[in-house]
Amino acid sequence: MTATLITNIGELTTNAGSSEDRFGTMIDAAVLIERDRIAWTGATADAPDADEIVDAAGRAVIPGFVDSHSHIIFGGDRAAEFEARMAGQSYAAGGIRSTVAATRAATDEELRTRVRGMVDEMLAQGTTTIEIKSGYGLDVAAEERLVRLAAEVTSEVTFLGAHVVPAEYAGRADEYVDLVTGEMLDACAPHAKWIDVFCETGAFTVEQSRRVLEAGIARGLMPRVHASQLGPGEGVRLAIELGAASVDHGTYLTAPDMEALAASSTVLTLLPGVEFSTRQPYPDARHLIDSGVTVALACDTNPGSSFTSSMPFCIAVAVRDMGMTPAEAIWAATAGGARALRRDDVGVLAPGKRADLVLLDAPTRVHLAYRPGVPLVRQVWKDGVAIR
DSSP states (O other): OOOEEEEEEEEESSSOOOEEEETTTTEEEEEEEEEEEEEEEGGGGGOOOOOOOOOOOEEEEEEEEEEBBBBBOSSSHHHHHHHHHHHHOOOOOGGGHHHHHHHHOHHHHHHHHHHHHHHHHHHHEEEEEEEEOOOOSSSSSHHHHHHHHHTTTTEEEEEEEESSOOOGGTTOHHHHHHHHHIIIHHHHHHGSEEEEEEEEESBHHHHHHHHHHHHOOOOOOOOEEEESSOOOOOOHHHHHHHOOEEEEEOSSOOHHHHHHHTSSEEEEEOOHHHHHHHHOOOHHHHHHHTTOOOOOEEEBBBTTTTOOHHHHHHHHHHHHHHHHHHHHHHHTTHHHHHHHHHHHSSSSTTSSSOEEEEEESSTTTTHEEEEETSOOOEEEEEETOOOO
């Protein structure tokens, strides 16, 4: 068995501290990797022998990012829509339909090339765990194809047939929900772990959303929900009622929403790339965290409202515009994302956890927010293997 020791780490963020310090920072530290797991963490002076030594030379190491919300399997491009939005046009859920047309027209190999290229792009920026949603097919064959291809690159696959109502079902949303909860779910459930729905004006009502989620739960899928992106609604409370792992967006939350989230096990996943791209107001993460809400950060990589795959960028925005400290933002992008996926083996660097690590070309984690836009990821390990 080959063991790798990363030594002389200037600052090691483990996310495995006490309840008073959940960030678990060590100075002048070392990490031992055996196979795909962390075998030991501690002071460099106490480090055990290893077959391979990697000298961090005083640089910082953090857990690999856990991106718990992405839409990276699609066809086409929506640059023109972005340009129009920057000129003053408002964002609406209906723009999704243009990507649906392009995705349906793409071949399997074109989609496979796109999703694998996006995964590589995310890995290069330190993201080692990725959730991928369908939702750009919106018919039985196309949705089955998307979840099947997504399952080739991640175990965290979400069936999002209820993304919007496709054009051919305009004015017949309930009939489309019948399709999603019947034949489409039958085709997609074998390839998926999660069921999701866009519970929002212009997408699906709370009653329709309940039907979708309950049908998925009955098929063994776990729920997550898009809600309160375009305005206040009932989606947050529906997610909590049904035990969803996460409710995502949360741009427009009410006080009762926040109280309910704080009292629940449901994680609120904030997506700062969306607000950056759509010019909607940023959620007040400071108030959410101080209110007891568990917060995750994700990129929501998609061609319409957030075409960034950079967790460091999202961390910088969360610190500057959403009131998070650098430590809180990095926790939300690692351990918080893991909680949003109901995982305890990633997002944390501790013995027995997966050896997913990022070596930064910087002395502290603070530099991820302090030096926005600078490529600070020097080395990435995924399941104990150095991938770049």
